[in-house]
């Protein structure tokens with residue numbers, strides 16, 4: 331996945347999270363406001379019901395008959411029944427801490443309008459309910475909660491409850507109201523606290539979401555990189571294999587063709603030469619195919635490792651003997667340096683044989699007449715350390731880090747597949763072995779690896 335598209339996805343994720351956070355915050359604010367408003371209305375309704383029940387009776391309607399005009403306010407205030415009802419309302423208002431007014435309402439039959447009768451606000455005797463604070467008639471006759479409504483002095487919440495006569499007749503309505511500002515000043519603290527909690531929650535979830543998206547994208551990016559690497563490797567591998575196969579195949583093809591065309595015109599010695607060159611070519615092919623097969627089995631972890639105890643010095647002597655003949659033909663001495671007594675190693679004998687075989691054939695390959703190859707075995711820090719040292723051509727410092735790569739051939743290399751050390755590395759990795767190379771160009775090379783005991 332490209333870096334730019336990853337960046338884009340992360341930006342979109344951030345925008346989406348910010349939008350969700352904004353939506354949730356606004357939504358939560360209005361939902362909470364509605365809930366608190368409902369609760370407050372219910373409270374006002376309960377208060378209205380309780381006070382209306384307390385002041386029920388004939389007297390309320392009787393008062394309007396007795397003092398039918400606003401001009402009679404001074405007289406009304408001296409009336410004991412008025413005072414009784416007024417005090418009941420006043421006390422209820424004080425006790426319930428309703429911050430706005432409480433008043434009773436009746437329909438003035440003369441004007442056919444709703445008017446205030448007794449009010450906790452002074453001087454409202456028979457004042458007309460009009461304008462914005464006026465509710466639909468049905469509310470004044472049945473009662474109920476009144477959601478947000480606009481009065482002269484701003485927004486209000488309220489509730490109405492009927493005031494009944496002894497005979498169960500509605501003689502007026504008791505209205506309790508609260509200004510929206512005073513409601514908000516009480517509710518705001520709670521709403522904002524809840525809002526902060528919601529916001530923190532949304533932000534935490536947002537951060538977690540962002541981090542997981544980032545993580546997924548990072549993993550995808552890594553996978554894409556690995557895929558590309560694998561693809562490059564596959565291409566490189568194919569190019570290497572086809573190159574290494576083509577050269578010996580072309581030789582074999584050429585010699586067989588010549589043998590067929592020239593048939594009888596070739597003398598015995600030349601035919602012999604051609605045939606042995608063809609054989610060398612097929613040997614090369616066989617080695618390459620065998621090593622490729624072996625390496626692919628090791629790399630795909632198909633090789634099962636059979637750990638068994640054995641004496642490494644015995645194996646080392648065996649291999650040294652096998653190589654002695656080709657060594658002496660080349661004028662290269664092979665010797666083993668090992669103490670008589672050594673603990674048994676625990677390893678796969680066949681695979682370690684392969685390691686030593688590859689290291690020794692390399693050592694011989696890069697030695698010339700008069701050089702020496704030494705296989706050393708010794709116990710170091712609870713392990714057996716095996717070294718193959720030669721006094722041959724040595725390796726350039728720039729080649730050393732790549733020696734164990736597949737198909738890697740050093741700059742002054744002899745013919746070979748470039749797979750021998752890759753096979754060695756894979757076998758040693760299977761054995762959890764520590765291995766290293768030390769080499770000085772022109773002086774010689776030492777490969778060392780350890781085995782468990």
Ligand code: ADP
Pocket residue numbers: 688692693694696720722723724725733738739740741742743744745746747748749750751752775
């Ligand atoms: P190859 O089949 O080419 O020998 P290897 O994987 O065995 O492949 O070795 C990789 C390269 O390491 C060789 O091409 C050579 O350059 C270098 N090399 C390995 N062993 C020695 C050695 N003992 N002395 C010098 N060079 C060596």
